[in-house]
Amino acid sequence: MWRRRAKGWLFICIFFLTFLLFRLMQIQLMDTESFSKHHINLLEESVKQRTQELVIDNGRGDFLDRNGNMLAYKKESVLVLFPFLKKMNWDVEKVSSITGIPQESLQHAVETAKKPFAYGNPEPLELTHSQVERINALEIPGVFAIDKKFERATVPAEQLIGLTGENLKVMMERYPKKDLPRETLIGVSGLEKSFDEFLLPEGKSKLVYHVDGDGAPLFGINVKYVDPANPFYPVNVKTTIDKKIQKKAEEIVDKYKIKKGGLVLLDIKDNSILAMVSRPHVNKQDPYNGSGVANRMLKQQIMGSVFKTVVAAAAIDQNLDNPARLFNCSKKINGEPEVKYDYGELNFSESFARSCNRTFGELAKELQKIDPSLLEQYAAKLSLIGPVGWTGDVYHTNDFKQLGEEEKGRVFLSDAARKDPNYVSMSGIGQHEVRSTPLAVANMMATIARGGKNEMVRAVSKIQYKNGTTMVNFPLQELPGDTISPYTAMKLQKLLREVVINPNGTGKWFQDLRYEVAGKSGTAETGKFQDGKQLHNKWFAGYFPYESPKYALVAVNLDVYDNEGGVNLLFADMVKMLYAYDQESE
Template sequence: MRRKRMIVWISICIAGIGLLLFRLAELQLLDTESFSKHEINLIEASVKQRSQEMVVDNGRGNFLDRSGNPLSYETSSVLVLFPFLKKMDWQVHQVAKTIGVSEYALKNAVEKSKEPFAYGDPDPVILTRSQMDAINEMKIPGVFAVERKYPLDKIPAAQLLGIIGENESLLKSRYGEKDFLPRTLIGLSGLEKSFDEFLVAEGKSKLVYHVDGEGAPLFGINVKYIEPANPFYPINVQTSIDKDLQMIVEEAVDKYDIKKGGVVLLDIKTNSVLSMVSRPEINKKAPFSDEGIENMMVKQHIPGSVFKTVVAAAAIDSGLDDPNRKFDCSKKLNGEPDLKYDHGMLNFTESFARSCNRTFGDIARELQEKDPTILERYAEMLSVKGGVGWKGDIFHLENFQQMQDEEEGRIFVSEDARKDRNFSALSGIGQHEVRVSPLAVANMMATIARGGEKDMVRSVLSIQYQNGAEMTEFPKEKLKGDRISPYTVMKLQKLLREVVVNEHGTGRWFKDLPYAVAGKSGTAETGIYDGKKQLHNKWFAGYFPYQNPKYALVAVNLGVPDDEGGVNPLFADIVKAVYDYNQE
């Protein structure tokens, strides 16, 4: 009996020891990087227990504006202090005097610290170069003056640039088994996502020291500076954004309380984005919880009468712009009296200037009878159908897209709609199934201003190594497909100018601006009601100066009542601001 008990106890002990050994192997060998259902990285946790660190640069690449100014971060010269100073007698008086703070404040900050910190965080005390040199010359262990990278509180063109975050599964799906540091940040939207392969961190720059269980130095008080071995990284992505103009335009958009919508400003000569503003703003606490994460300037929206520019081009080439022909602009598309817009009898040019729906509905029907695909063909020729963002081959990446979030425009969804007379009329005034992005509309205006030359829109000019050398550039590229004739372009230019100079034109508000403007308005019914009111998308798209075009501009306010949210004042203010900016 006693023998059996001993065997049982020995078996239990062996089993227990076996379980302990298995658990130890699991912890030390098998699941070191993904322990338990919580996917805990034991190696990272172990390192954290044995060391304290101050990250100076997270290692991810950066965005610059066209002049080289940082868009997503700023570099500040700060004083970094380590917690072990509280157990030392150090020259606190000398350091405090150098940076101009009280000795008590400096010592008290160290006493409260549990990990390395920049003095004054979250609003650190900024040091001058002479202060940095003086502090580092003291060679006090645990006291360093360093350049540290901070994210900007307000990032310009936030939706265009996009956001970053931690996502282990997405990291693995993008890069397979490639070895990355724990908690590597990746791009989740915008240019951060498009250029993630170039931006993803190869390593962090940080100050590190090893500690024992009580936080005291384990191997003396030597602090190590660790940085990635490759001196060319992290890289910089030079965008086409003009940071100063971007901030001016953002202020204008917020001045007019645009809840949903925004602005696109293009440089016509280089066909690149100078400014792009999207509202609502990104919700920093929960970016994917609402529409703030979406870049409204590259999404499809109902354009309304802005689309009449496309219909006008097709009409000119089809001989439907006879100046002697009159259209009854006192009636709606269905022939009923139009009590709101009773314009009387107007010819083609006057109809465009005053945005007569009846004229362009009738013309669209006539065009459809000749060729059911004609509106789509002219939409392609004017670059509002299909994507317009830069696309091409770079390095090992084929068909690389700068703006991966861009949605392509469309005119019809079904063959039945394409052949239906009523649907054609509605499409002719930019309603029904017509959807275009503000970016594409801006590019249409730039195309007309350039004489019909269709180019891809660039938001990034080049990728640069850390030392400023160019890794690759994104040259100006043509959009494929047919283009409108010089004669048609000339007539479109005159029509767009007539919108402004005509005493009854929908753009007459811009007649006295410092730059001569040409453009087209649009008010589209969305089919959505806020209580009893029909909501509208309100647009103005144009270019300036008229005689020597430099800028294409689109302003849009989405989902607002008919009697609210007009964009004419916003458009006008931006034209004035661009003029003042150039004078300065």
């Protein structure tokens, strides 16, 4: 009996010893770089246990504005101190003399530190070039003056640039064939996501030293500098944003307390984004709690009377713009008496300037009788249906989209609506199912200003290698499809200018600006109510200077009451700012 038990115990012991031996082989030999379902790199983790490091640069590529300035990050010369200084005598007096930091503050910071740090709280103290040279000339182990990369507390065009984060599952799904560290930052929104594969790091630049269990140096006090040392990577993405204009645009939007909305500013010459502001702000602590992460300038919105520009274009081509014809603007679109906006009888041009709903409801129905798809055809010609962001082939990627989160616009959702006169008349004034993005509206204005030439909108002009040479160019490209004729564009230009110069026009507020403005206003009913009152979208879209177009601008305030939240003052301040900016540049 005892022999049987002994054999049993012996078998159990052998089994467990074999299992432990296999587990040890798995840890030490087989799965050292991808252990368990969490794919833990045991080699890296073991090194981390006996090293302390200060990351100087996370290795991910940067976004630059059109003048080469960093957007999401900044580089500053800072004083770096290592914790092992507390265990040695170092010349704190000389460091204090050079930096102006009290000796007591330096010593206290070192005594309380558990890992290497850049001196300063909450923002690191920035050193001058002379201070950097003098500190490093001291050659004190554990004391360095270096250029360190920091994320900006406030990122210009934060929704356009986008967010990064660590997400092992998404990273492995996106890059199954790449051997990337588990803590690699990947793009999760905006341009960070669109250009993620280009921006992936080769490795981090860092200062490293080895420690024992108490944090004391293991191999003396030598600090090593670790760097991928690749002259080409990481690459930088050169955007079309002008950082100075962007910052001023954000200040103007916040001045008018835009809670939901923003603006888009295009450079008409190269059809690129100069500035893009979306509100609300991104919540840095919890980006996906709330709607701040969404770029509202790329989301379809109810556009209201701005859509009358499309109806006008179709009416011009169908010879429905007879200046002698008068429309009864004392009636609403449904034929009932108009009390609030009783304009009497107006011709085509006056109706556009004063934004008479009756006129464009009637014209939409007449166009529908000619061809039920005319409104959609002209919306496409004017780029409202979109998308309008740059698309093309880049290396092995077909149909690469710079603005991957851009939504399409629309005029109708069903064939029944397309053929229903009541729905058509409502669509003619930009209501019912008509939707477009602020970016597409800005592109419509740029298209008209260029005489009908319809181009893709660029947010990025090129990708540059680390040494500044070009890796990828994103050239100007025309949007596919039909366009309006130069004659139609010229007629639309006059209509848009009439909105401003007409004494009763909805853009008369811009008559005295130094840059002559042409544009169209819009107030859209949203069908949403708050405290028993309907919310509206307030728009103004235009371009300037009128004679030599340079800028296309759209300002929009979403979900506001009818009697508040207008964007005329915001638009005017942007025009004034750009005029002053151009004068200063010249």
